[in-house]
Amino acid sequence: MTRCFAAFSIPLCLLSSLAFADITGHIADTVTHNSIANVTVTVIGTTSSAITDAQGNFTIAGVAANPVPYRPVPAQGFSPHIRGNSIVVCGSDKATSVVLFNSRGALVYRTTAQSNDRDPSSFSLPALAQGSFLLTITGTQGKESFRLMNIGGRLDLSVAQQEQSSAQQLRKASETTRYAVSCANAAYKTRELNVIDSGVNEIRLVPTNSTTYYYFPPVQLDDDGIVTGTLKDASINQTLMEAAGTKVLDTVGCHEIHSILVCKDSKLVFEEYFYGNNDTINFEDNVARVPNGYIQWSRTLKHYVASATKSFTSTVLAIALDKMGLTADEKISTYLPAYSAMFTGQKADITLKHCLNMVAGFNWNEWGGPDLNNMWNISDTDFTWFVLNHGMSATPGTQWVYCSGLPNIEQHIVQNMVGDSGAKFIRENLLEPLGITDIQWETQHGGGMLPEGAARLLIRPRDMLKWGITCLDSGKWQGKQVIPAAWLATCSKVQVNGNYSYHFWVTNYTYGTKTVGQFGAQGDGGNYILIFPTLNMVVVFTGGLYLESPTYDNQITAILTSYILPAVSP
Numbered sequence: 001m002t003r004c005f006a007a008f009s010i011p012l013c014l015l016s017s018l019a020f021a022d023i024t025g026h027i028a029d030t031v032t033h034n035s036i037a038n039v040t041v042t043v044i045g046t047t048s049s050a051i052t053d054a055q056g057n058f059t060i061a062g063v064a065a066n067p068v069p070y071r072p073v074p075a076q077g078f079s080p081h082i083r084g085n086s087i088v089v090c091g092s093d094k095a096t097s098v099v100l101f102n103s104r105g106a107l108v109y110r111t112t113a114q115s116n117d118r119d120p121s122s123f124s125l126p127a128l129a130q131g132s133f134l135l136t137i138t139g140t141q142g143k144e145s146f147r148l149m150n151i152g153g154r155l156d157l158s159v160a161q162q163e164q165s166s167a168q169q170l171r172k173a174s175e176t177t178r179y180a181v182s183c184a185n186a187a188y189k190t191r192e193l194n195v196i197d198s199g200v201n202e203i204r205l206v207p208t209n210s211t212t213y214y215y216f217p218p219v220q221l222d223d224d225g226i227v228t229g230t231l232k233d234a235s236i237n238q239t240l241m242e243a244a245g246t247k248v249l250d251t252v253g254c255h256e257i258h259s260i261l262v263c264k265d266s267k268l269v270f271e272e273y274f275y276g277n278n279d280t281i282n283f284e285d286n287v288a289r290v291p292n293g294y295i296q297w298s299r300t301l302k303h304y305v306a307s308a309t310k311s312f313t314s315t316v317l318a319i320a321l322d323k324m325g326l327t328a329d330e331k332i333s334t335y336l337p338a339y340s341a342m343f344t345g346q347k348a349d350i351t352l353k354h355c356l357n358m359v360a361g362f363n364w365n366e367w368g369g370p371d372l373n374n375m376w377n378i379s380d381t382d383f384t385w386f387v388l389n390h391g392m393s394a395t396p397g398t399q400w401v402y403c404s405g406l407p408n409i410e411q412h413i414v415q416n417m418v419g420d421s422g423a424k425f426i427r428e429n430l431l432e433p434l435g436i437t438d439i440q441w442e443t444q445h446g447g448g449m450l451p452e453g454a455a456r457l458l459i460r461p462r463d464m465l466k467w468g469i470t471c472l473d474s475g476k477w478q479g480k481q482v483i484p485a486a487w488l489a490t491c492s493k494v495q496v497n498g499n500y501s502y503h504f505w506v507t508n509y510t511y512g513t514k515t516v517g518q519f520g521a522q523g524d525g526g527n528y529i530l531i532f533p534t535l536n537m538v539v540v541f542t543g544g545l546y547l548e549s550p551t552y553d554n555q556i557t558a559i560l561t562s563y564i565l566p567a568v569s570p
Contacts, residue, residue, distance in 0.1 A: 029188075035052075039058070048060050095121035248559070259274065260564075276295070342389065
């Protein structure tokens with residue numbers, strides 16, 4: 001039995017006494033416009049909730065929760081955070097100073113950065129009186145303003161605003177707070193959205209049996225680092241995107257697509273989850289698909305992503321090499337001393353680059369032979385030994401052969417290279433920097449706590465998107481370099497086989513008279529993270545058509561070329 005080296009979570013919203021509000025609203029049917037009774041409305045991450053009455057009305061009284069920071073992407077790329085009694089500013093621009101004005105518009109504090117060029121700018125704050133302050137951050141390219149609150153000694157950096165110069169504007173901006181809520185009723189599809197504590201929130205729900213798709217903007221949360229927006233914000237054709245959703249709901253023409261997320265120009269503008277199977281793959285039983293019933297997929301559920309795991313392994317190896325000052329030209333034998341007797345003949349010449357590009361030269365048959373099944377089922381062997389025990393069929397670097405054993409060797413090498421737990425290295429150097437806190441990454445058979453490098457990762461779609469956004473932004477997440485930029489530049493260019501590079505797939509999609517390129521992660525069943533550099537866009541799919549290639553690939557291609565890409569770039 002394999003084990004999971006990382007499966008942990010934190011609440012979506014930390015409770016505090018920062019804000020107390022009454023949230024009122026009315027809920028109706030999207031199709032009939034009739035009021036809906038017995039809808040449970042819950043502030044996400046809290047126990048604050050209410051149930052709609054016969055007229056579809058609800059009031060959640062005295063909500064005590066951090067308000068949702070509803071932050072548009074800053075023009076200058078500033079992303080400030082409170083840490084203790086300091087403001088830490090990440091972003092594409094370098095912050096040089098901060099200025100605080102009180103609610104009367106008077107200057108109360110000015111200071112300059114206390115950091116070097118490699119770290120985020122850090123500014124120590126003085127003791128502040130209770131109330132609201134206008135925080136203006138100045139950088140090398142411009143400046144931007146935010147609202148800083150001090151209530152009961154707790155500092156909170158809230159809604160990003162346009163620069164304001166008057167106390168009246170500042171007070172007006174602080175009057176409305178946004179919250180993230182979930183609306184649930186068995187007859188309707190659960191919807192997450194943002195509401196305000198001012199006026200009556202009009203909410204629409206879609207019946208679960210609807211075969212027509214209706215678009216709603218993604219919910220903005222306070223803790224996942226993803227900024228949301230609307231299709232209109234991104235100039236994306238809503239009619240085409242709704243047609244894409246309707247196509248997925250048409251189970252006759254489309255099967256087992258579980259989610260679609262679209263992030264354009266740094267905003268998540270489309271996020272939809274569908275009803276589908278919860279099947280898994282049993283590697284210990286002849287790599288068989290195991291039926292596990294049907295569920296409504298959602299933002300909070302982790303999804304098995306199959307071979308998309310290999311691309312994550314690639315970036316883990318990239319981070320380790322970068323920290324050690326090494327390159328992919330290193331021979332694998334150097335970092336596998338316990339297997340030195342196996343590195344004879346051409347095996348002694350195998351490099352990490354050979355493994356990353358699936359040109360190691362082993363006599364391996366994964367898609368038409370027993371090797372993958374045997375790797376999981378031969379007792380008393382670890383994956384590294386099993387692969388190295390194979391003979392050679394080609395000179396390293398000359399023949400592309402898909403081999404899921406190679407990413408497992410790479411994970412073994414990462415662990416030996418860093419001289420610590422590979423699982424710990426991944427958590428501290430990839431997952432935590434991206435704010436990924438709810439994940440299940442299973443371990444290799446016979447390899448102690450070595451992460452399974454090829455397939456057995458379960459992750460939430462929004463976290464898949466975070467990784468994709470980071471790859472799109474040359475390895476940066478919220479201004480911090482997480483994955484080496486040079487590595488991703490290599491991954492985005494074909495190395496072998498016409499479409500493969502360092503465990504990434506490089507593909508062109510043609511729609512109408514246009515062709516656009518992408519690179520990204522692809523996994524069995526239809527689990528894709530597609531990165532479109534020229535469109536500044538990331539698209540995530542999850543799906544459950546395991547062991548049904550090329551059906552799932554054809555479905556995704558059809559949805560991309562018939563709907564999503566024409567909607568983005570008509």
